[in-house]
Amino acid sequence: MEFSIEQLNFEYASHPLFRQFDLTLGAGITWLRGENGAGKTTLLKLAGGALSPHAGRIRVDHIEIHAQPLAYRLLCYYCGGDTPQLPWLTVREVLDMHVALYPGADPEALNAELQAFHLLPTLDQPVTTLSLGQHKKMQLSLALALPVRLLLIDEPFNGLDADAVAYLRRQLAAPARLARQCILLTSHLDPQLPLAGTLQL
Numbered sequence: 001m002e003f004s005i006e007q008l009n010f011e012y013a014s015h016p017l018f019r020q021f022d023l024t025l026g027a028g029i030t031w032l033r034g035e036n037g038a039g040k041t042t043l044l045k046l047a048g049g050a051l052s053p054h055a056g057r058i059r060v061d062h063i064e065i066h067a068q069p070l071a072y073r074l075l076c077y078y079c080g081g082d083t084p085q086l087p088w089l090t091v092r093e094v095l096d097m098h099v100a101l102y103p104g105a106d107p108e109a110l111n112a113e114l115q116a117f118h119l120l121p122t123l124d125q126p127v128t129t130l131s132l133g134q135h136k137k138m139q140l141s142l143a144l145a146l147p148v149r150l151l152l153i154d155e156p157f158n159g160l161d162a163d164a165v166a167y168l169r170r171q172l173a174a175p176a177r178l179a180r181q182c183i184l185l186t187s188h189l190d191p192q193l194p195l196a197g198t199l200q201l
């Protein structure tokens with residue numbers, strides 16, 4: 001698989017961040033590095049379709065984000081630390097919605113992640129009642145279970161307990177996953193994962 005960005009321009013109101021920015025990534029994990037404010041989260045949001053570029057092309061294989069926005073979004077999952085977008089739903093309803101949205105999503109695979117992250121007892125809680133770490137684990141369960149080609153993870157280990165960190169490292173480093181997915185993740189500390197490359201902003 002190939003993820004590519006060509007000639008990306010993006011700026012916030014008074015703050016130019018990307019000018020003619022190019023990037024091509026294949027399968028495996030790329031560690032996105034940079035000081036606070038360098039634009040790492042913004043790049044993940046652009047790659048995940050949560051922000052629109054002012055110019056440029058963003059593609060997963062031959063699906064371009066602007067030309068085929070829905071098809072593109074089904075190829076990727078952005079795992080940020082954001083607060084829930086539909087705060088009136090239960091955890092189960094948020095998860096069911098994602099399984100319904102992503103063709104080929106396997107509820108059993110998701111269930112296995114929820115079990116590993118000890119989230120099964122929380123399924124009927126309002127999603128807003130999850131702790132910070134539990135919310136992160138809910139997003140990571142989806143990240144690990146959904147059949148996407150591009151996985152975008154902002155600070156995967158922030159807020160996780162030690163067992164969850166070890167489990168996540170094992171799952172992300174699984175050779176079958178590394179062969180089929182492009183994983184772009186930010187981390188201020190060395191993620192201690194097998195890396196395909198490092199990208200410094």
Ligand SMILES: Nc1ncnc2c1ncn2[C@@H]1O[C@H](COP(=O)(O)OP(=O)(O)OP(=O)(O)O)[C@@H](O)[C@H]1O
Nearest residue numbers: 012013015017034035036037038039040041042043
């Ligand atoms: N919604 C916004 N409106 C205006 N400026 C923003 C917005 N979001 C981010 N910025 C600015 O864009 C720059 C890049 O922010 P971004 O969150 O992408 O950085 P980052 O590299 O992820 O930082 P950190 O390591 O602190 O998480 C920062 O200067 C930030 O203040």
